[in-house]
Amino acid sequence: MHGCNVPRAHPTAALATVGTVFLRIWRTEFDASRRDELQHFAEEISSPMFQRLPGCLGYVYAIAGSTWITQTFWDTEQDVANAEASAPYREVVGRIVATGLLGDEQTTEVFEVTAYAPPPS
Numbered sequence: 001m002h003g004c005n006v007p008r009a010h011p012t013a014a015l016a017t018v019g020t021v022f023l024r025i026w027r028t029e030f031d032a033s034r035r036d037e038l039q040h041f042a043e044e045i046s047s048p049m050f051q052r053l054p055g056c057l058g059y060v061y062a063i064a065g066s067t068w069i070t071q072t073f074w075d076t077e078q079d080v081a082n083a084e085a086s087a088p089y090r091e092v093v094g095r096i097v098a099t100g101l102l103g104d105e106q107t108t109e110v111f112e113v114t115a116y117a118p119p120p121s
Contacts, residue, residue, distance in 0.1 A: 021057060022074040023111045029103030032066040038101050039063075046070070049092050055079025066103075073113075080110055 030038055042061050050059045050072060057073040074080045083089050096102060 020112060020114050022077050022080055023113045024072045024074060024080050025109045025111070026070045026072075026106060027108075028068050028106040029066050030068050030101050034101050035063065037099070038068060041096055041099065041101070042070070045092055045095065049088050052088065053079075053083045053086065056083065068102075077110065077112070 039061070047059065050056045055075040056079070057075060059073070060071040062069040062071065072080075072083075074083070
């Protein structure tokens with residue numbers, strides 16, 4: 001094919017490394033007819049808990065149909081483990097499970113993420 005052998009710079013070549021964080025993704029199915037309840041729980045219960053957990057840098061909630069994803073960002077992998085083992089986290093998980101909003105299966109994945117940004121000019 002024409003042009004396939006043209007050398008190209010790596011996509012991050014012009015970027016500076018900002019740092020490394022850990023991304024935890026929690027995914028579940030939920031009763032889509034109760035979406036407002038789940039969003040309210042996330043905003044009123046989960047968000048304040050994440051704000052108080054040491055090492056939590058931020059969080060994002062995402063919805064597609066009946067799939068809910070909570071993405072949290074952490075300083076270290078140990079912060080993720082500490083959060084999962086903490087009493088506040090376990091209490092919040094117990095509360096959301098007790099609502100009956102969630103499907104039977106939840107999955108969790110943790111990724112090391114390197115962030116890039118344009119170098120200062």
